[in-house]
Amino acid sequence: MTPLVLACLVLAGTAAKVTPVQQVLSMMDEMKAKGEKEMEAEQKIFATYAEWVDDRTKELAFEIKTEKADIEELTAFIEKANNDVKELGAAIAQLESDIAGLEADKADATTVRNTENAEYLKVSKDYAESVDALERAIQVLSAQQGGTAQAMMFLQQQAKEVAGMRRVFAAFLQMQAGEAGGPAVAAYESQSGGIVEMLEGLLKKFKGELAGVEEAESNQAHYYSLEMIHLSDTIAHCNQDRDEKASMKAQRASESGAAQGKLAATKAALAEDEALTAEIGATYEAKSAQYAENQKVRTAELEAIAKAIEIIADPSVAGAASEHLPAMLQVSKPAMLLQLGSASKRAVAKERAVALLRKSAQSLSSTTLADAANQLSANPFAKVVDMIKNMIAKLKEEAAAEAAHKSWCDEQLKSNKLKRDKKTAKVNLLTAEIEELTASIETMGKTIETLIKEQSDLTKAVQEATEQREAEKAKNTDTIADAKAGAKAVGQALTVLKEFYSSQALLLQQGKQAPEMAAYKGNQSGKGGVVGMLEVIESDFLRLESDTTTAEGENAAEYETFTADATADKEAKHKAEVQTKLDKDQAEFEKSQTTKDQKAVQAELDKASDYYEFLKPQCLEVKVSYEERVAKRKQEIESLKEAYKVLDGM
Numbered sequence: 107m108t109p110l111v112l113a114c115l116v117l118a119g120t121a122a123k124v125t126p127v128q129q130v131l132s133m134m135d136e137m138k139a140k141g142e143k144e145m146e147a148e149q150k151i152f153a154t155y156a157e158w159v160d161d162r163t164k165e166l167a168f169e170i171k172t173e174k175a176d177i178e179e180l181t182a183f184i185e186k187a188n189n190d191v192k193e194l195g196a197a198i199a200q201l202e203s204d205i206a207g208l209e210a211d212k213a214d215a216t217t218v219r220n221t222e223n224a225e226y227l228k229v230s231k232d233y234a235e236s237v238d239a240l241e242r243a244i245q246v247l248s249a250q251q252g253g254t255a256q257a258m259m260f261l262q263q264q265a266k267e268v269a270g271m272r273r274v275f276a277a278f279l280q281m282q283a284g285e286a287g288g289p290a291v292a293a294y295e296s297q298s299g300g301i302v303e304m305l306e307g308l309l310k311k312f313k314g315e316l317a318g319v320e321e322a323e324s325n326q327a328h329y330y331s332l333e334m335i336h337l338s339d340t341i342a343h344c345n346q347d348r349d350e351k352a353s354m355k356a357q358r359a360s361e362s363g364a365a366q367g368k369l370a371a372t373k374a375a376l377a378e379d380e381a382l383t384a385e386i387g388a389t390y391e392a393k394s395a396q397y398a399e400n401q402k403v404r405t406a407e408l409e410a411i412a413k414a415i416e417i418i419a420d421p422s423v424a425g426a427a428s429e430h431l432p433a434m435l436q437v438s439k440p441a442m443l444l445q446l447g448s449a450s451k452r453a454v455a456k457e458r459a460v461a462l463l464r465k466s467a468q469s470l471s472s473t474t475l476a477d478a479a480n481q482l483s484a485n486p487f488a489k490v491v492d493m494i495k496n497m498i499a500k501l502k503e504e505a506a507a508e509a510a511h512k513s514w515c516d517e518q519l520k521s522n523k524l525k526r527d528k529k530t531a532k533v534n535l536l537t538a539e540i541e542e543l544t545a546s547i548e549t550m551g552k553t554i555e556t557l558i559k560e561q562s563d564l565t566k567a568v569q570e571a572t573e574q575r576e577a578e579k580a581k582n583t584d585t586i587a588d589a590k591a592g593a594k595a596v597g598q599a600l601t602v603l604k605e606f607y608s609s610q611a612l613l614l615q616q617g618k619q620a621p622e623m624a625a626y627k628g629n630q631s632g633k634g635g636v637v638g639m640l641e642v643i644e645s646d647f648l649r650l651e652s653d654t655t656t657a658e659g660e661n662a663a664e665y666e667t668f669t670a671d672a673t674a675d676k677e678a679k680h681k682a683e684v685q686t687k688l689d690k691d692q693a694e695f696e697k698s699q700t701t702k703d704q705k706a707v708q709a710e711l712d713k714a715s716d717y718y719e720f721l722k723p724q725c726l727e728v729k730v731s732y733e734e735r736v737a738k739r740k741q742e743i744e745s746l747k748e749a750y751k752v753l754d755g756m
Contacts, residue, residue: 138408145404152397159390165524166383173376180369187362194355201348205341212337219330226323232273233316239264239271240309247302258301277308498746509736515725522718529711536704543697550690557683564676568669575665582658586651593647600640 243264265275281304 138412141404141408145401145408148397148400148404152393155393156390159386162386163383166379166386170376170379170383173372173379176372177369177376180365180372184362184365184369187358187365190358191355191362194351194358198348198351198355201344201351205344205348208337208341208344212334212341215330215333215337219326222326223323226319226326229319230316230323233312233319236271236273236312237309237316240274240305240312243271243274244302244305244309247305261301274305274308274312277311278304281308498743502743511724515721518721519718519725522714522721525714526711526718529707529714532707533704533711536700536707539700540697540704543693543700547690547693547697550686550693554683554686554690557679557686561676561679561683564672564679568672571665571668571672575661578661579658582654582661585654586658589647589651589654593644593651596640596644596647600637600644603637603640 243261247260261271261275261278264271278301
């Protein structure tokens with residue numbers, strides 16, 4: 107109840123009866139209190155909601171920023187990987203082309219080398235044979251003392267018998283023809299010495315040419331070996347380079363594929379986060395507008411109620427009013443410290459500063475200020491000011507370090523909480539999926555058992571129906587046969603009786619018998635009973651045959667219908683059983699995969715929880731809250747500043 111209402115009640119006296127004005131005031135006071143309470147509750151609810159929206163929006167903004175950065179990185183990575191794959195493919199194709207060219211060069215060089223070697227073998231063989239023939243010819247002619255004619259004859263004979271001698275003889279004739287124009291030498295007319303000298307010249311010439319051929323062959327073989335080594339090394343290097351590039355190409359293609367899958371997942375997550383952000387923003391905007399409108403209406407309502415209470419509580423209305431209001435206490439400002447100029451005043455200022463610091467240390471339970479007071483009282487006045495400055499700077503540094511630690515703790519705790527909440531939600535979702543799959547698997551297992559049992563029951567029912575049908579058919583067949591035989595026999599008996607009784611009746615009508623002596627013509631009086639009974643029996647046999655035949659047809663049709671329906675039902679249940687087993691296998695596979703995912707996410711959640719336990723001692727488990735420490739340190743700094751002002755005034 108407001109002071110105005112109390113004043114009205116006091117002025118109205120202590121009458122037992124409550125006046126209508128008092129009732130109205132009481133009701134309006136309750137309305138106002140209720141409106142203020144509801145308004146405050148709505149403010150708290152909206153403040154909590156606004157804080158959640160702010161936190162969630164920041165979280166989503168951070169996630170969206172991260173996802174966009176990831177998308178840019180993945181897009182660039184995929185583009186780079188695809189470009190690498192393309193470049194590596196071109197490089198591999200070029201290397202394969204180079205390898206094919208080198209292999210062709212190697213084959214061509216081998217072909218040329220084989221041709222050169224074959225030519226060398228042929229030429230060297232000819233020269234070797236010629237040298238051998240020359241050596242033998244020189245040996246023979248040197249041993250003989252014949253004339254030129256004998257030497258020429260010997261050479262001609264050797265040229266016919268030895269292939270290598272033909273080249274020698276031809277060269278010899280060329281040399282002889284070249285010297286034919288010269289003067290005859292008397293020393294050579296009767297001996298073969300001149301021919302031997304010519305042959306020795308040819309021997310020297312052929313040996314020189316043979317050595318040249320062998321040297322050329324050696325050089326060509328050496329060059330071929332060097333070329334083969336170079337080509338083989340180049341091909342091996344190209345093959346190694348091609349294999350490395352092929353391996354790198356496959357790896358980059360695999361990395362590109364994995365990045366594309368991750369990119370798709372990140373884009374989907376980004377779309378979800380952006381949609382959720384838009385939804386939260388739209389909802390918050392709508393709720394904010396509604397909240398503002400509600401607060402406006404509630405404020406106007408409270409103002410109206412307050413105005414009404416003020417009017418009704420006026421002495422002219424209620425007959426009483428408060429005459430005195432509590433006087434407001436005025437707090438006098440603290441007196442300023444006098445500035446001292448002399449040394450004695452400095453001592454007084456120092457003592458006052460020490461007293462101020464000790465008082466502040468006692469009120470704040472601050473060991474820092476207590477140490478400062480002790481140092482202040484122990485040190486000379488000149489050092490005191492610098493000491494206080496250093497202490498203020500130190501406290502500010504500690505405050506900055508603690509603020510940085512607080513910022514780090516807040517960031518780490520928030521990030522850890524977001525991760526734990528996200529992983530917890532993921533674990534709960536996967537657990538729910540596993541439970542759902544488990545229940546589905548169990549249900550499908552029971553369904554499969556039911557289907558198997560129903561198929562077995564149908565097989566048994568068909569078997570029993572078949573046995574019953576066969577027995578029933580045999581019985582009906584026998585009954586029909588008996589009915590036909592009975593009807594036939596009764597019919598024959600009726601024919602005999604009817605013919606007999608008809609003939610006797612005809613004789614009686616003709617009067618051929620003497621009246622005095624009537625002959626016995628059968629039991630005429632009982633014929634109706636016998637014939638009638640036989641006719642009934644015949645009709646019973648015929649009806650039995652007809653009814654049994656009809657029943658047999660109906661039973662056979664019912665059996666066919668039953669077996670067809672049972673077969674169709676069994677086939678349907680078999681198909682359902684097979685499909686349910688496939689669905690159960692798929693569900694079990696999905697459950698195993700989901701269980702793996704759940705274990706992986708649970709492991710991440712456990713790591714986040716372990717990190718939270720690591721953060722708790724550093725960031726949460728403190729005896730004094732961060733705000734209290736900041737406030738206390740601020741008061742310590744203010745106390746030191748106050749002491750500094752006291753001392754600095756000197």
